[in-house]
Amino acid sequence: MAQSQTRNISVNVSKTAEVMQLRNGKTEKSYKCSVCLKVISNKSNLVKHMRTHTGQKPYQCLECQKDFSDKSTLSKHMRIHTGEKPYECSECQKGFSQKYNLVIHMRTHTGEKPHHCSECLKAFTNKCTLVKHLRTHTGEKPYKCSVCLKVFTSSSNLMTHTRTHIDDKPYKCLASQKPFSHKNNLAQSDMKPDQCSECLTDLSVKSVLVTQMRTHSGNTLFQHSECLQCFLQKR
DNA sequence: GAGATGTAGGGAAAAGCCCGGG
DNA sequence: TCCCGGGCTTTTCCCTACATCT
Ligand SMILES: [Zn+2]
Ligand SMILES: [Zn+2]
Ligand SMILES: [Zn+2]
Ligand SMILES: [Zn+2]
Numbered sequence: 001m002a003q004s005q006t007r008n009i010s011v012n013v014s015k016t017a018e019v020m021q022l023r024n025g026k027t028e029k030s031y032k033c034s035v036c037l038k039v040i041s042n043k044s045n046l047v048k049h050m051r052t053h054t055g056q057k058p059y060q061c062l063e064c065q066k067d068f069s070d071k072s073t074l075s076k077h078m079r080i081h082t083g084e085k086p087y088e089c090s091e092c093q094k095g096f097s098q099k100y101n102l103v104i105h106m107r108t109h110t111g112e113k114p115h116h117c118s119e120c121l122k123a124f125t126n127k128c129t130l131v132k133h134l135r136t137h138t139g140e141k142p143y144k145c146s147v148c149l150k151v152f153t154s155s156s157n158l159m160t161h162t163r164t165h166i167d168d169k170p171y172k173c174l175a176s177q178k179p180f181s182h183k184n185n186l187a188q189s190d191m192k193p194d195q196c197s198e199c200l201t202d203l204s205v206k207s208v209l210v211t212q213m214r215t216h217s218g219n220t221l222f223q224h225s226e227c228l229q230c231f232l233q234k235r
Numbered sequence: 236g237a238g239a240t241g242t243a244g245g246g247a248a249a250a251g252c253c254c255g256g257g
Numbered sequence: 258t259c260c261c262g263g264g265c266t267t268t269t270c271c272c273t274a275c276a277t278c279t
Binding site: 012018040041045048050051052068069070072073074076077096097098101104105107108123124126127128132134136152153155157161164 | 236239241242243244245246247248249250251252253254255
C-alpha cells in the first residue's frame with residue numbers, strides 16, 4: 001500500500017489524553033483527540049479518526065491510484081471497478097453498489113420524506129434538497145459566477161449558468177478537433193482533480209475539470225487543466 | 236409565441252466518518 | 258484491545274419541470 005501524506009499536520013497519537021468514559025454501564029478507558037477533543041473508544045479507532053485531521057490516506061486503489069483514508073471506503077470504491085452492485089431494489093430492480101444508496105432510493109417508491117422544513121410545511125426525501133430549499137427562505141446564494149458575478153442558490157444552478165457564457169463561442173474538442181456550437185451538447189462530468197491549476201480552488205466545491213461534450217455519435221472528452229470558471233475568465 | 240435562461244427540487248453516485256462485536 | 262466490516266451521513270452534481278425573461 002502506498003503511503004501518502006497530503007497535509008503537514010503532525011499529530012502524535014501517543015500523546016493523546018486517555019480519559020475514562022461511561023459505556024454500557026461501566027467506565028472504560030477512552031482516548032480524547034487532541035485536535036477536536038472528540039472522545040474515541042479505542043486507540044485504533046483514534047488512529048483512523050486522526051486521519052480526518054492529518055489528511056493522511058494510506059490506502060490506495062490499485063486500479064486508479066486514488067488514495068483513501070479509510071479501508072472500508074476503499075473497498076466500497078473498488079465496486080466501481082468491478083461493477084458490483086449487490087443491493088437491488090425490490091420495486092424496480094435497479095442495482096446499487098452501496099446499501100444506503102438503496103435505502104434512500106427506496107424513498108422514491110415509498111414517498112417517505114423525513115426532512116422537514118422548519119419554515120414551511122414542505123418535506124423532502126433528501127437532506128441536501130432541504131438544505132437547498134432553506135435558502136429560498138433565507139435568500140442565501142453562496143455560489144458566485146466569477147465571470148458576471150451573478151449569484152446562485154446551488155452549485156448545480158451555477159454550473160448551468162456558467163455554460164451560458166460559452167454559448168455563442170464554440171470551441172474545439174481536443175480529442176476530435178471538431179468545433180461545438182450548441183451549449184445543450186455540453187455537460188460537466190463529475191470527474192475532477194483536487195484543485196484547479198489556475199485558482200487552486202478545490203474543484204469539488206467550485207467546478208469541474210473535465211467538460212464532457214456529447215455528440216450525436218457518442219461521447220468525447222474535452223479536457224483543460226482548470227475549472228470552467230477560470231477557463232472563461234481568461235477569454 | 237419561441238427560444239434562452241433561471242429556479243427549485245428529485246435523485247444517483249461516491250466518499251467520509253464512526254462504532255461495536257467477534 | 259484490535260480491527261474488520263457494517264451503519265449511517267455528507268458531498269457533489271446531473272437532470273428536469275416549470276417559470277420568467279428577451
Ligand atoms: Zn479506483
Ligand atoms: Zn427502485
Ligand atoms: Zn420551507
Ligand atoms: Zn456568469
